[in-house]
Amino acid sequence: MKICVCIKQVPDSWSQKQLDPESLNLDRNAADRVISDGDVFAIEEAVRKAEQFDGEVTVVSMGPSRAVDSLRKALALGANHAALITDEGLAGADALATSLVLASYLKSRDFDLVLFGSASTDAGMGVIPSMVGTRLKVPTLTMALSLEIEAGIARVQRISGSGTDELSAPLPVVVSVTDKTNTPRLPNFKAIMASKKAEIEEISLADLGLTPNLESFTKVHSQTLRPPRSAGRIVDEAGALSALEDFLIAEKFI
Amino acid sequence: MRNILVLAEPTELAWSKATLGLVSLASGLGDVSVALCSVVSDELLEELAQRGASAIYLNTNEKIYNHGNSAKADFLIELITSHEPDAVLLETSVDNKEIAGRVAVLSNSGVLTDISALEFDQSEKLIARQEIFGGFSTVISSVSTGVTIVTVHPSDPGVESKQKDLKVVEVFTNFADSTKALTVKMGPRTETSSRPKLTEAKIVIGAGRGVGNQENFKNSVEGLADALGAAIGATQAVIDLQLCPSDLLVGQSGATVSPDLYFALGISGAIHHLAGMQSARCVVAIDIDENAPMLHNADLGIVGDVGEIVPKLIEVLNNRK
Incomplete structure (x- = not known):
């Protein structure tokens, strides 16, 4: 079974994020960079399925050259191969352009299973898995609580409104997982050392047969940062009840 | 007149505030059509007409709920192809973002999610206000190619009577092969809480x-x-x-x-x-x-x-x- 995990290197979710004031693209220098939280569960699920079906896991990321750090981490977590799609033409790519690049790569490699984490912690649009599945013309099973594969059929449990549904489709499929899907393992020392020396394939837009000027379908015109909430009144426990009641009355909540 | 297509979630009891808010938002932008995946009562249709909807496109392929979000996206694509709306509005949710993503690819259009406001600027371009990074930053964006596809966090402005005559058009969509390949088995539904919905509560x-x-x-x-x-x-x-x-x-x-x-x-x-x-x-x-x-x-x-x-x-x- 050929499995691919698409990961994204993002600013740390504890840090404050912003757009670069000049380009209005995400300012990736302004914050620490880690693998998007949800992607770690996708890597783990890929490695588990590879163990179960004697398969191979490739991890791919699209981004600047420093994204190799995240790819090495994915290798340490058990992926077999890593590829970085990097090109000057990718700067500021929107969701539609990103999905085109990923789908072009995935098409050229004939994967049985493509895994994504849940929405990235930076842009967080949550549209990429469905866009990639649509471009590959394969079913997309999203927000999996669990993923089972049996006799070439993928089955996913998924929360939907007030219940849980079961989605199933024959391979190849695109699946996005959640933090409920599994408990990721920690990398061991040997794997970390090996990942540092591993070869990472670099791929350009031309390698994928794409033009260097990717069309973005959306445009950001301006940004305004929300002013921080200013602190109001601080009251200790003794004055709490009357302060609370007065506030709720003054603001007409009661 | 601009044409705005809204996806409404069918309901037996009452429209969600989000659906009503979307129709009201759309009626401030142009002529409103509503895409409905299944039949609702006449009273509920009447409520959409009061908000300014002038057409209902009613899906008649009853398999729409058997094939997940892809099927709803294919239904919207059928409507975009036949009616060429200027914009498609969906309530912001995990499912609708997935639908919006598929619709964007199939209609070769840009998509914006988590929109809080949408309006035409002086050059008749649809401009969206978008909260990003969890609301720490507000950006003004627009779609530069194709139909403007947006998922919206609408507020409900209440009814301003814009009563329109409502026509109901039945539409049968043939789903794509990859859509039909996915089957959904619905699990039992648990009782819903009597408390207001988290994203709609005051x-x-x-x-x-x-x-x-x-x-x-x-x-x-x-x-x-x-x-x-x-x-x-x-x-x-x-x-x-x-x-x-x-x-x-x-x-x-x-x-x-x-x-x-x-x-x-x-x-x-x-x-x-x-x-x-x-x-x-x-x-x-x-x-x-x-x-x-x-x-x-x-x-x-x-x-x-x-x-x-x-x-x-x-x-x-x-x-x-």
């Missing part, structure tokens, strides 16, 4: 680590929510303690709420939680730690024990009724 009680245990959660969080008619939200810590289900998560990985009042109980105020609630109009916070960032993000901050203060407050509130 008041949200936020529960944090400082709530501590099941007893405090019941007495303080649920008790205060009942006394104020509020929804309940929670931080990751509270969900990890299994005090409430994970769909109540507020913050970067969960829901974004902007109620009139966010009542934070025992929440220290980590940035990934603030990201989900900082556009609330008012914030009241109770926390034992006087240095908790949440207290300094609040209009009223109380330094004290949630388990001590809140039950007394509930008593005060109940005595007022």
Whole structure:
């Protein structure tokens, strides 16, 4: 079974994020960079399925050259191969352009299973898995609580409104997982050392047969940062009840 | 006249505030058509007409619920191809973002998610206000190619009578092969809470680590929510303690709420939680730690024990009724 995990290197979710004031693209220098939280569960699920079906896991990321750090981490977590799609033409790519690049790569490699984490912690649009599945013309099973594969059929449990549904489709499929899907393992020392020396394939837009000027379908015109909430009144426990009641009355909540 | 297509979630009882808000938003932009996946009552159709809808496209392929979000996207693509709307509006949700993504690819159009406002500028271009990074930043964006596809967090402006004559057109969509390859087996539905929906509530009680245990959660969080008619939200810590289900998560990985009042109980105020609630109009916070960032993000901050203060407050509130 050929499995691919698409990961994204993002600013740390504890840090404050912003757009670069000049380009209005995400300012990736302004914050620490880690693998998007949800992607770690996708890597783990890929490695588990590879163990179960004697398969191979490739991890791919699209981004600047420093994204190799995240790819090495994915290798340490058990992926077999890593590829970085990097090109000057990718700067500021929107969701539609990103999905085109990923789908072009995935098409050229004939994967049985493509895994994504849940929405990235930076842009967080949550549209990429469905866009990639649509471009590959394969079913997309999203927000999996669990993923089972049996006799070439993928089955996913998924929360939907007030219940849980079961989605199933024959391979190849695109699946996005959640933090409920599994408990990721920690990398061991040997794997970390090996990942540092591993070869990472670099791929350009031309390698994928794409033009260097990717069309973005959306445009950001301006940004305004929300002013921080200013602190109001601080009251200790003794004055709490009357302060609370007065506030709720003054603001007409009661 | 511009044509705006809205996807409405069918219902047996009443439209969600989001659906009504979307139709009202659309009627301020142009001629409104509503895509409906299944039949609703005449009363409910009438309510859409009052909001300014002039056409209903009613899906008649009853397999639409058997093939997941792809099937709804294929239905929208059929309508986009035959009616060429200028914009397609969907309520912001995990499912609708998935639908919007597929529709964007198949119609070769740009998509914007988490829109809070949409209007035509002087050059007749649709301009969207978009909250990003959990609301820390607001950007003005537009779609430069194709149909403008947006998922919206609408507010409900209420009914302004824009009564239109409503025509209902039946549409049969043939789903794509990859759509038909996916089958959905619906599981049993649990009883829904009697509390207002988290993302639509005027008041949200936020529960944090400082709530501590099941007893405090019941007495303080649920008790205060009942006394104020509020929804309940929670931080990751509270969900990890299994005090409430994970769909109540507020913050970067969960829901974004902007109620009139966010009542934070025992929440220290980590940035990934603030990201989900900082556009609330008012914030009241109770926390034992006087240095908790949440207290300094609040209009009223109380330094004290949630388990001590809140039950007394509930008593005060109940005595007022």
